[in-house]
Every structure is written in structure tokens, then in C-alpha cells.
Amino acid sequence: MRKRQKLMGEIVSEKMDKTVVVKVTKKVPHPVYGKYVKRSKKYLAHIGAVDAKEGNIVEISAIPPKSKNKRWLVSRVLR
Numbered sequence: 001m002r003k004r005q006k007l008m009g010e011i012v013s014e015k016m017d018k019t020v021v022v023k024v025t026k027k028v029p030h031p032v033y034g035k036y037v038k039r040s041k042k043y044l045a046h047i048g049a050v051d052a053k054e055g056n057i058v059e060i061s062a063i064p065p066k067s068k069n070k071r072w073l074v075s076r077v078l079r
Contacts, residue, residue, distance in 0.1 A: 007043070018046060
């Protein structure tokens with residue numbers, strides 16, 4: 001069985017039905033100066049039986065596409 005890709009991020013919006021927007025922030029080195037800078041990206045994630053609210057830190061895992069932009073599932077709430 002293949003391991004699914006997992007990311008951690010914060011829920012920034014829960015206004016949609018069964019969908020949340022998760023902002024994932026990571027630190028990457030600057031190509032010239034080497035100093036680490038924050039880069040963030042937002043993912044649409046399906047929220048199934050998990051009860052998560054805006055501001056929660058969650059773990060999302062990759063799934064086959066549910067809709068045009070939704071390819072992630074909220075697997076668990078960390079905080």
C-alpha cells in the first residue's frame with residue numbers, strides 16, 4: 001500500500017459546505033542569500049467526519065480528485 005502525501009496547515013476559511021481552505025506555510029532558503037523565507041499556499045480540503053473550525057491546525061492528506069480543485073482530505077485535527 002502506498003503512503004499518501006501529508007501536509008500540516010491552518011484552516012483559514014470554513015464558509016463552504018464540506019470544504020475548508022487550509023493554508024500550508026513552509027520555510028525555503030532564498031536562492032541567492034540563503035536566508036530562510038516563509039512561503040505559503042492554500043489548499044481546498046474535504047472535511048468528512050472530522051469536526052474542525054477556523055484557526056485549527058490540521059493534517060491533510062492527498063486523495064483522488066473530489067471536484068475541480070479539491071484533492072485533499074482533512075485527516076485529523078492537531079490543535
